[in-house]
Amino acid sequence: MAPGLEAEVDDRLKDVIQDLYEIQSSIHGYLGPETKQVLIGKIHDLTASLQTLSATSAGLPTLIPPEIIDYVEEGRNPDIYTREFVEQVQKINMILKGKSEAYRTFRDMLAEEIVKGEVGTQEEVDQILESYVGEEEGEEVKQES
Template sequence: MAPMPENTVDDRLRDVIQNLFEIQSAVHGYLGPDTQQQLVRKIHQLTTSLSTLSTSSSSLPIGLPPEIIDYIDQGRNPDIYTRELVEAVQRSNQYLKGKSEAFAGFRDMLAEEIVKGIPECKEDVQRILEGNKAVVGEVTRQNGDV
């Protein structure tokens, strides 16, 4: 079965909201047995609308992390979760960038010391560094730093 467009899901959601509003109105104006059948009919319409909404929305590729749902359940703003997540990712990226730069520096120093200590390995070291976009003597790193 082909996925339903988002507009169809929006329409089903509006139907559910409309049914809830009609049930609220029917309960507010409840006059006893005379309006009981009307209320029962509206509740059946609501269950049908909810079933249709569930069927049509299951084909949408939308997934929410459980953490966001927990935030909302706790009465917190999901934008705060997003901001905190972005900040955590930035911190992690900065940490990993620092490690990467430290290893690149170590690689370059090690290559220079190997060439000084074992000059006959210079071509092998040069070939390895070129594969990593670094050159002995004038160190050029992958990110363009010298």
């Protein structure tokens, strides 16, 4: 994206704000039929500024997920969407953590049963468990930083 595009969109936003200010001023000082045409002209200017802004900003990347835009268009608070999204992510993380812990427990139990059932496999089982423990510690270090 060219830096000039952002400046162009910024200028178009300023035009829209200026048009809104002029409309507000015209409404505040409305004197009747003689200012009606002026107000109509300013509304047309605003419409043109909004169309120009829309066309200019089409080249900008969209950083807002469409779900949030839909949420706002329905008249709902986007903070509620964010809170619900975070709660959902936390719930999924808890489920995945539980599954991970269950697999670790199963791994350890399976290792014990293999050692009990097969004589002479203690060294191999220990080596395998040590390689997994090293990977798990590495994951915890990555998550903490």
